[in-house]
Amino acid sequence: MDQQQPPPPTPNAPPPSSAVDPPPQPQPQPQIQQQTTPTPPSSTSSTAIPNPNPNPIPKPLPSAIPPPKQPPQPKPALPSHQPRSAAAFSRPWQQHSAQFTHFSSSSPSASSSPSPSLSSQPRGSIALGVPSSHSGPSPPSPSPPQSTPFTGSFGHSFGGTSSSNVSQARPMMRGIGMGSSVGSSSQMRPGGISAQHQQRPLQSSLRPTSSPTSQSPSTQNFQGHGLMRVSAVGSSSSTPSTLQTPQSPNQPWLSSGAQGKPPLPPPWHRPQLRAHIPQQHHSLQTVSQQQHVSSPQVPPQNISSIQQQEHFEQQFSQSRASQSLPHQQQDSRSQGSANQKPSSLAMVQPSTVQVTQNKAAITESDDSGGRILSKRSIHDIVNQIDPSEKLDPEVEDILVDIAEDFVDSITTFGCSLAKHRKSDTLEAKDILLHLERNWNLTLPGFSGDEIKTYKKPITNEVHKERLAVIKKSILAREAANAKHIIGQTAVNTKGNVGKAAANIWVLQMLKYEKYHEALFFF
């Protein structure tokens, strides 16, 4: 991603004068562009800055000095990778031209004509993304002053985007997500936003923080502001904090960010790379991704929305299964589930690095000590059933309690089974066995390569003998009935055929009957 960003900005060195016109245009476009991917960026690239904004996002945001003549270098980079984010970014840049120096002409002009639709929220999100993701073509001048105003501008710009994600103090690479969320924040739910962002998790991963979900702009702005500032400062400090070096800022930031949540990039990478997953499925992916990045509220929501669809225990077993099963799906699920169940995970001895990483991420994000689920996940589940459904708070509390009790009981029994197996590691098969035997729940996809052996029904000898006796008595009764009938028919035939013939015929019938009896037993 970073590599791609620098090259595209370079070709876009259109005259900044044109930025004036484009800024107004991109504003409405971003909203539309968020949903339409590459087309808006290409169109905006020619016009201006809005497109490039997403690219520069990774780099630290420029200072308040508005570079009027910053080439729209980042523009081309953005469209290729983050068409949505570009759209979203374009708006905020326009508003905060001062902040984004390298967003060049568009930004200054944009500030003059900020899109009224854009609230403070988009600004915040964009600001986050830009500084981290900027790839480098930006001029060196804005870098030093940019860093300082950047932090200052974070407070404003982060508005809604930072939101809960930022609160986690893990400005993970959700820059792109922020951009897209910015545009769509007002329109879409945080989960949906995250879903969109998830599409380019790899690319956006480099973006600092840029929390995609922007729910309450005002409050979140403040929280995000403080958090983003910390994260941005940290990331920027690690990086040259200048828009110059395209990759170095990203890499150091990424490494610093990665330290906080190592499992985030690798696990997301695979699911995100599956390009043909439609946007609808992005929410699923974003869930797994957001688990790590976003605040505890967001990940549990997404995770629960997906996983709770199936079963509660899946989350748990996934975390277990992830240890033994290599399936990517399971890994992503386990990550999500792992995030939700830090306490239970602590009991498990992780065999995979991802699990340990997930644990670290979970413990970091777990604010309420001991709480596995949050009400947000209950809300998500209910929304899946009926978007207009509302639950009383007491009902939600009860549901959370039930879920936690369920997880506790499953874990306890699973551990006792593992102990019975003379092993000190809780594995997927322990959980699966318990669920299958006691809850009659089957979870496909976790049983590994073991074949279910058929156990013949255990029958007692006494029972077998009794059954044999019953059969014999039935046969005897039938034989008696048959003989009676045969006798009657023989009597009838005697008159016609003759005694000898009748006798022979009766004997034959008896033999036939015995033959039948013998067959009956088999």
Add this chain to the structure above:
Amino acid sequence: MSNPSTGASSKSKVSSSQPSETSFKRKRGVFQKDLQHMMYGFGDDPNPLPETVALVEDIVVEYVTDMAHKAQDIGSKRGKLSVEDFLYLIRKDLPKLNRCTELLSMQEELKQARKAFEVDEEKLGTLE
């Protein structure tokens, strides 16, 4: 394709015979190619994810194994496993049951047709 019940019984027999050799071997991707086409038929992408196909295959194998075990439990009381045991197990699922009976009747019809065909061949042979 063979009837679902007979096919299931044959598959279940195969799966049940495997444990006698080793309890750890289970071939992966037995239905991969067929399942991909079936998933496409039901609305999935023409090239579904391999993980999705693996999951669906797990579901299928688990279902068939479970069905075979239950049928064996029933059949052992009678003595031998038969098609009737499988039909008894899906008695509550009307679409499946009807489809099974339809396929079984088709199989009978085909048998009859093949028999008639062979008889005709013999007649022609004798005539010639």
